[in-house]
Ligand SMILES: *[C@@H]1O[C@H](CO)[C@@H](O)[C@H](O)[C@H]1NC(C)=O
Ligand SMILES: *[C@@H]1O[C@H](CO)[C@@H](O)[C@H](O)[C@H]1NC(C)=O
C-alpha cells in the first residue's frame with residue numbers, strides 16, 4: 001500500500017504542476033487519433049518484424065508480424081520480468097472476449113504470477129512457420145505505443161491492461177533471430193486493431209505498408225489518416241476498395257467448432273495477365289463450406305502462394321505473355337519460372353514484364369501487380385516470377401504474400417468490412433519507407 005500512496009502523491013504532484021505550468025496538457029487526458037508501429041524486413045528470413053514496448057519497467061521486444069493471427073504472444077518462459085503482469089481469472093471480463101472460452105490450470109513452466117491458480121483462461125499461441133500451437137494463458141501487462149498525427153510520430157501512450165498470450169521458448173523456432181514472439185493483427189477482439197481501437201477510441205481501421213528494403217523501415221498505422229509519405233502524399237486517400245470476406249472456419253492454429261478465421265480474405269474472381277484471363281478452376285476462388293479455397297493476405301508468406309492447378313496455369317500464361325524475345329532459364333528454388341533478365345527492360349515500377357491483375361468484385365476493380373512486385377532478382381542476370389506452388393488442395397487457393405504487398409498501401413476498415421489498396425506506390429513517386437519517422 002505504501003507504493004500506492006507514493007504513486008498517488010506522485011500523480012498529485014504531476015497534476016498540480018502541470019495545471020500550473022502546462023494548462024493545455026492537464027485539461028483533458030490525451031486522445032490520440034492514430035498509433036504507429038515500425039516494420040522492418042529481416043534479410044535472412046524475409047519476415048516482417050516490429051518492435052513493441054511492454055512490461056514494467058518497459059522493455060523493447062522484437063516480434064514477427066502476422067497479419068492474420070488472433071493475438072500477440074511472447075515467450076514468457078525466458079527473461080520475462082515485470083511487476084505488472086497478471087493472468088485474468090476465468091470469471092473476468094477479458095476472458096469473456098474469447099471464443100472458445102476455455103478455463104484451466106496454467107501449464108507453461110514459468111515463474112510468473114497466476115500459474116498455480118486453477119481457473120485461468122487458456123488460449124493457444126500459434127506459430128504458422130512451424131505449424132505449431134501450444135496451450136498458453138491469457139495475460140495482461142503494461143504496453144506502450146507511439147501516437148502519430150499522420151505526419152510524424154508523436155508521444156507514447158500506455159495501455160495498462162494490454163491482453164496477450166504467454167507462449168514458451170520452443171514456439172520461437174523458425175522466427176527471425178532476436179524475435180520473442182508474434183504480433184497478430186487478425187480479426188478478433190484481442191487482436192491489436194480491435195484492442196487499440198477499444199482502448200483509445202480509435203476508428204476500427206489499420207493500415208500496413210511493407211518496405212521492400214531491409215535497410216529502411218515500413219509502418220503499421222492504427223486508426224484514422226491522414227497518413228502522409230514524403231513528398232507529402234496522403235496515402236489514406238485515393239485507394240481502391242474491395243470487400244473483406246470472413247471465412248466462417250478457422251484457418252490456422254487451434255481449431256474449434258464455430259470459431260471463425262481471423263485471416264483477411266478478399267474476393268478474387270479471376271486473374272488476368274496482360275489483360276488476358278488465365279483459365280483456371282474458378283470454384284477454387286471461393287471459400288467452400290469447409291473453409292477451404294479463397295484468397296487471403298499474409299505477411300508470413302514471403303511470396304504469394306497458389307494452389308497447384310492455379311499455379312501451373314498461371315506460370316504457363318505468364319511465359320506465353322513474356323514472348324519469344326525473353327529466354328527462360330533453369331528455375332531457382334522456390335520459384336518455378338525464371339528468365340534471363342538481359343532481354344528485359346526496366347520501368348519506374350520495376351522490370352518491364354506482363355502485368356498481373358487480380359480481378360475483384362467486377363471487371364473494373366482489380367489489383368494490378370507490376371514488375372517490382374511480380375519479379376525477384378535471384379542473380380545478376382536472372383529474374384524469377386515471385387510466386388510459389390502451394391500444393392494440391394492448398395487451404396487458401398491464393399495467398400497474397402509479402403513480396404507482392406511491398407510498397408503497396410493497404411488499409412483494413414473493419415467496421416465497413418472493406419480493404420483499401422493503392423497498387424504500386426512507385427507510380428506515385430513514393431515508397432513504404434517514406435514515412436517521416438523524425439519525432440516532432
Ligand atoms: C474444381 O475445384 C473443385 C474444388 O476443389 C473440385 O471439386 C472440382 O472437381 C474442380 N473441377 C475441375 C474441372 O477440376
Ligand atoms: C543471358 O543472356 C546473355 C546474353 O545473351 C548471356 O550472355 C548470359 O549468359 C545469359 N545468362 C543466363 C543465366 O542464361
Ligand SMILES: *[C@@H]1O[C@H](CO)[C@@H](O)[C@H](O)[C@H]1NC(C)=O
Pocket residue numbers: 152230436438439440
Ligand atoms: C521530417 O519531420 C521533421 C519534423 O517535423 C522535419 O523537421 C523534417 O524536415 C521532415 N523531413 C522531411 C524530409 O520533410
